Amino acid sequence: MEQLLEKVRLLHIQNDFKNNGGEDKYFRMALLMEELGEICDALTKQKPNFKEEHADLLILLLGNCVAYDIDIIKLTSEKLDRLLKMKARTDGNGHSRLITELEEKE
Incomplete structure (x- = not known):
């Protein structure tokens, strides 16, 4: 993942996304x-x-x-640690998904 992030960093630098609107949040969401x-x-x-x-x-x-200085490796690892503790539930169509803490209370 570090190698991919570094290539994307280089892409942003090479194209000067920071200074030409390429890092605008609304543009990136679009x-x-x-x-x-x-x-x-x-x-x-x-x-x-x-x-x-x-x-x-x-x-x-x-x-x-x-662009937004997000430590995606750390955050993804932390999120996966939480997800690995959750249980999957199968819906009426046979699709499995993880049950969040909020859904458990319902």
């Missing part, structure tokens, strides 16, 4: 929504770029971490 839409489009239309679109989304997410 890009994230666009990429997620492209993943959905590739899935529903069975396009061959389905896997590559995931890389595009990850690059944007890591770019947010670079």
